[in-house]
Amino acid sequence: xxxxxxxxxxxxxxxAIAYAAAAPEIDLIGLTTVFGNTHVHQSSRNAxxxxxxxxxEAPVAEGAAFALGETSHAxxxxxxxxxxxxxxxxxxxxxxxxxxxxxxxxxxxxRQHKGELVVCAVGPLTNIAEAIRLDPSxxxxxxxxxxxxxxxYCPGNITEHAEANIYHDxxxxxxxxxxxxxxxxxxxxxxxxxxxxxxxxxxLAARSLDMGGFLRDISRFYLKFYKEVGGLExxxxxxxxxxxxxxxxxxxxxxxxxxxxxxxxxxxxATRPVTSRPPVRVCRDVNGAGVxxxxxxxxxxxx
Numbered sequence: 001x002x003x004x005x006x007x008x009x010x011x012x013x014x015x016a017i018a019y020a021a022a023a024p025e026i027d028l029i030g031l032t033t034v035f036g037n038t039h040v041h042q043s044s045r046n047a048x049x050x051x052x053x054x055x056x057e058a059p060v061a062e063g064a065a066f067a068l069g070e071t072s073h074a075x076x077x078x079x080x081x082x083x084x085x086x087x088x089x090x091x092x093x094x095x096x097x098x099x100x101x102x103x104x105x106x107x108x109x110x111r112q113h114k115g116e117l118v119v120c121a122v123g124p125l126t127n128i129a130e131a132i133r134l135d136p137s138x139x140x141x142x143x144x145x146x147x148x149x150x151x152x153y154c155p156g157n158i159t160e161h162a163e164a165n166i167y168h169d170x171x172x173x174x175x176x177x178x179x180x181x182x183x184x185x186x187x188x189x190x191x192x193x194x195x196x197x198x199x200x201x202x203x204l205a206a207r208s209l210d211m212g213g214f215l216r217d218i219s220r221f222y223l224k225f226y227k228e229v230g231g232l233e234x235x236x237x238x239x240x241x242x243x244x245x246x247x248x249x250x251x252x253x254x255x256x257x258x259x260x261x262x263x264x265x266x267x268x269x270a271t272r273p274v275t276s277r278p279p280v281r282v283c284r285d286v287n288g289a290g291v292x293x294x295x296x297x298x299x300x301x302x303x
Contacts, residue, residue, distance in 0.1 A: 001027065004032060004118075008040075008123035008124070011222045014218065018215060018299050022298040048094045048095045060098060061105035067126060080221070086221030115143055118145075129173075132176065142182075147186065154187075156269065161269060170269045179278065184281045186245045190286035197223075210303045
């Protein structure tokens with residue numbers, strides 16, 4: 001599977017990229033970056049650092065710095081740390097970004113790999129909305145769009161109503177859902193059923209000393225947040241679950257419904273089922289233990 005991950009690394013993004021690097025079913029042909037967990041220039045630096053650490057030669061195309069119509073962004077430092085990797089703050093600048101913007105790169109790769117390319121968006125959907133605006137055939141050219149985002153049938157995590165990725169650019173998300181490509185939504189309805197606990201990270205680090213050890217180290221900050229804010233003993237494999245959904249659809253139960261995102265007011269970012277829009281496949285349940293086991297087995301194969 002030819003895959004691009006649209007990402008804002010981010011601790012759980014790092015886990016998802018590591019999984020994609022280890023998965024034999026996946027040909028990771030690039031990363032596109034967006035604001036979200038960090039500022040976009042941090043996202044790009046972190047993405048290039050991760051690819052180098054994983055020994056992958058894949059381009060990083062930098063995308064949106066802000067939500068549509070906005071001119072500023074406040075990163076989620078309280079969740080992911082000041083540089084996106086928890087308590088680790090010295091992250092080297094390695095290499096350079098691709099000459100194309102994220103939206104341009106997505107459009108170009110969709111044309112080049114027409115009918116083959118899967119895009120997994122694990123940050124705000126600004127780059128995806130821009131790609132659709134740039135080339136209306138983008139939605140037809142890709143094989144599938146898999147989104148980590150939304151809280152359709154459960155409460156949100158950034159507000160009572162909204163999941164963070166959708167909330168950070170509600171207008172972009174609503175634009176994508178207005179005329180979506182073949183889309184699977186992997187939201188909080190399932191990702192909070194894939195808890196990865198301290199013992200899981202320790203076991204992973206024992207088998208994968210370099211990458212597993214790195215993920216264990218950056219996760220400590222993340223796990224502390226989950227414990228203090230949510231009372232949980234682990235973190236959801238949010239972004240990794242979305243990447244796994246790209247290749248392991250039988251592990252998920254889905255329902256088809258159109259979606260609309262509230263773009264203003266106190267419920268901004270809420271993702272609501274509607275009958276007036278083209279259907280997407282919304283994940284309602286998941287084999288959580290299976291996802292956790294698959295993640296561990298694949299990532300443990302890395303050095």
